[in-house]
Amino acid sequence: MAVKLNIAILSLLLLFISIPKAKSTVLDVVANFGAKADGKTDLSTPLLKAWKEACASTTPSKIVIPKGTYLLSRAALEGPCKSSIELQVQGTIMAPANPSAFNVPEWVVFNHVDGLTMSGGGVFDGQGAAAWGKNNCAQNKYCAALPLNLRFNFVNNAMIQDITTKDSKQFHVNVLGCQNITFQRFTVSAPENSLNTDGIHVGRSNGVTILNSNIKTGDDCVSIGDGSKNVVIQGVTCGPGHGISIGSLGKYEGEEPVSGIFVKDCTISNTMNGVRIKTWPASHPGSASDMHFEGITMNNVGNPILVDQEYCPWNQCNLKVPSRVKLSKISFKNIGGTSSTQVAVKIVCSSGLPCEGVELADINLAYNGPEGPAISQCSNVNPKLSGKQNPSACSSKPSA
Ligand SMILES: *[C@@H]1O[C@H](CO)[C@@H](O)[C@H](O)[C@H]1NC(C)=O
Secondary structure, three states: OHHHHHHHHHHHHHHHHHHHHHOOEEEEHHHHHOOOOEEEEEOHHHHHHHHHHHHHOOOOEEEEEOOOEEEOOOEEEEOOOOOOEEEEEOOEEEOOOOHHHOOOOEEEEEEOOEEEEEEOOOEEEOOOHHHHOOOOOOOOOHHHHOOEEEEEEOOEEEEEEOOEEEOOOOOOEEEEOOEEEEEEOOEEEOOOOOOOOOOEEEEOOEEEEEEOOEEEOOOOOEEEOOOOEEEEEEOOEEOOOOOEEEEEEOOOOOOOOEEEEEEEEEEEEOOOOOEEEEEOOOOOOEEEEEEEEEEEEEEEEOOOEEEEOOOOHHHOOOOOOOOOEEEEEEEEEEEEEEEOOOEEEEEEOOOOOOOEEEEEEEEEEEEOEOOEOOEEEEEOOOOEEEEEEEOOOOOOOOOO
């Protein structure tokens, strides 16, 4: 009898002990914090209250934004937090359409968070159409002041999945100073004519993975800035847009090296460029190495393979002074499909610092235009060639 009672008490105790461990706190912005999915009540205060509570919790918590349409003026979600947080976005969150509603270039931002999951199938709609007209960086600097949809600043160990960012006023996503952050089944959606709307921009981060994602936008699908290390882009479809880019590098003083960039098994369609590395001439010193592009299908892509160390949009620089960014260990392997420009392979390296360790293997890019078949163009580079080379590599004339 005493033994049985002890067992009963023990199981009851175990039950109580195990409850808080098994179940994370669920914070529903509508049920618990008074948010309204009416498309006009500001979600900002309910979301910030839920975040504050989640951030103070010593056990993992989950914030839920249920299905429906919300207006969100702005949200800065600040860490450090006491435990990990899952933000489940099921609804559609809209930004104010008017760009002058923003006095800082950010809309939704995560700062200094360790252990973040964002999921739920929801949408962040930047309502950017009214801003794009004001976004011509060639003519003014106003573009830099427009808000980005999502910023991840100093966020570590994060998983962002099944989320859509739509019609951002500027870049869709900026990843800065992060470690171990993964985007998967992530969607970027904006029209081809939306200016300066890079899909995901990565800078000064280590361990960024972009998997099985679909990016349609008006600028680079993914752009990789200085200080990016160990970036994997795999199973991404890109287009319309400007392709997948490393750079531009060398414009600013004190840029950090880029190393370990792997772009694999991607499909790029109807874009201005395919895979590209760009550095400014007359530049500050810098370096980028270990950059590998493998298994890329190009459909009607301009400049499918492009290394451009004379990147100088709007003639903002002195083309006579070579780039001081050193490029090395670059491979392009198994890249095929169709080019929309005759120069399908262009590798223009710095005359001051030629590229080193460039490899081209199994390239098969077709061009069907009145000028003739596809050609390649190279300078200050002596690539190692293997497998098929169509166009014939680094010839300046059309191949016979
Ligand atoms: C990277 O982050 C994920 C969360 O997305 C986590 O599960 C994993 O353990 C982290 N990896 C390392 C090496 O810390």
